[in-house]
Amino acid sequence: MTKEELTWYWETLLVDAHNDVISKVKDNGLDFLQRQTGTHSDLPRLLEAGVNLQVLALFAPPDQNKSTTLQRILSYAEYILECTDRDPRLHLVCSKADLETLNPSAGKLAVILGVEGGDCLGEELWILRLLHRLGVRLLTITWSNRNALADGIWEQDAKGGLTRFGREVIEEMESLGMIIDVSHMSPAGFWDVARVAAGPFIASHSNAAAICSHPRNLTDEQIRCIADRGGVVGVNFCGPHLTESGSASIDDVIAHIEYLWNTAGEDHVGLGTDYDGIDAAPKGLEDVTALPYLIHRLKERGHAERRLEKLMGANFLRVFAEILPG
Numbered sequence: 175m176t177k178e179e180l181t182w183y184w185e186t187l188l189v190d191a192h193n194d195v196i197s198k199v200k201d202n203g204l205d206f207l208q209r210q211t212g213t214h215s216d217l218p219r220l221l222e223a224g225v226n227l228q229v230l231a232l233f234a235p236p237d238q239n240k241s242t243t244l245q246r247i248l249s250y251a252e253y254i255l256e257c258t259d260r261d262p263r264l265h266l267v268c269s270k271a272d273l274e275t276l277n278p279s280a281g282k283l284a285v286i287l288g289v290e291g292g293d294c295l296g297e298e299l300w301i302l303r304l305l306h307r308l309g310v311r312l313l314t315i316t317w318s319n320r321n322a323l324a325d326g327i328w329e330q331d332a333k334g335g336l337t338r339f340g341r342e343v344i345e346e347m348e349s350l351g352m353i354i355d356v357s358h359m360s361p362a363g364f365w366d367v368a369r370v371a372a373g374p375f376i377a378s379h380s381n382a383a384a385i386c387s388h389p390r391n392l393t394d395e396q397i398r399c400i401a402d403r404g405g406v407v408g409v410n411f412c413g414p415h416l417t418e419s420g421s422a423s424i425d426d427v428i429a430h431i432e433y434l435w436n437t438a439g440e441d442h443v444g445l446g447t448d449y450d451g452i453d454a455a456p457k458g459l460e461d462v463t464a465l466p467y468l469i470h471r472l473k474e475r476g477h478a479e480r481r482l483e484k485l486m487g488a489n490f491l492r493v494f495a496e497i498l499p500g
């Protein structure tokens with residue numbers, strides 16, 4: 175496949191709803207702005223892949239006290255802000271107006287700051303408001319553990335959903351214009367969000383349980399609920415979420431995409447690669463620069479360009495524009 179064979183790809187906005195590279199580079203003293211060898215992504219390779227908007231996850235492991243978790247989240251946010259100061263190719267998206275400036279051929283990467291796991295909030299709503307002021311526009315309500323907002327997927331046997339504080343967070347996020355992300359939540363938590371949230375919400379990096387019965391994956395009912403609400407499911411590249419054996423290739427990613435299209439409809443599926451949050455990338459998608467190849471393979475299978483444009487970015491852009499403030 176040459177660049178010329180996929181001309182429309184480079185003219186189409188590409189959005190990835192989940193990438194964990196920031197904690198990886200920051201914790202290892204690497205530079206996000208320079209090409210790396212030990213990661214799946216960095217600024218040069220994200221640009222090379224044609225990614226125009228990247229949700230960068232700010233994630234701290236939950237096995238720490240709350241102030242340490244918050245400090246780590248803040249240090250990652252500060253690192254990204256400092257990167258945007260150092261490199262004019264990188265800029266933050268905070269509003270609907272910012273989304274409207276995206277241009278597939280500008281050679282720039284726009285970034286949405288997303289906090290993965292509400293642990294850093296403790297039980298303080300003002301921390302959410304402060305993170306919003308710093309530019310954070312997405313919150314994954316839980317990681318896989320339990321926090322003060324809700325239960326994550328590891329706690330699914332407890333059947334716990336949103337707490338009172340979790341409900342307040344959902345309401346505050348909707349009034350601030352923040353994107354609600356239900357990836358990693360327990361089933362009870364998911365259905366509580368569906369009941370409490372007035373607007374659309376997303377699963378930034380979750381696959382189909384019907385294809386791979388990993389607890390992190392979504393049931394058909396959950397997939398249809400996200401679609402009915404106008405949200406989007408981002409397909410992730412995590413081996414154990416793609417196949418039950420855990421070893422996966424580009425074909426397994428395609429199988430999940432096609433299944434999600436059939437279940438949710440083509441307006442509700444996007445990409446949430448989880449690059450640098452996964453141990454081993456699928457064969458054929460070894461790093462972020464393989465994304466054009468994924469789209470090429472889907473096109474070869476007869477999928478229309480319009481459907482692929484929606485997968486690449488139009489769907490997430492639609493829901494982000496609906497949620498973010500003007």
Ligand SMILES: [Zn+2]
Nearest residue numbers: 290358379451
């Ligand atoms: Zn995750």
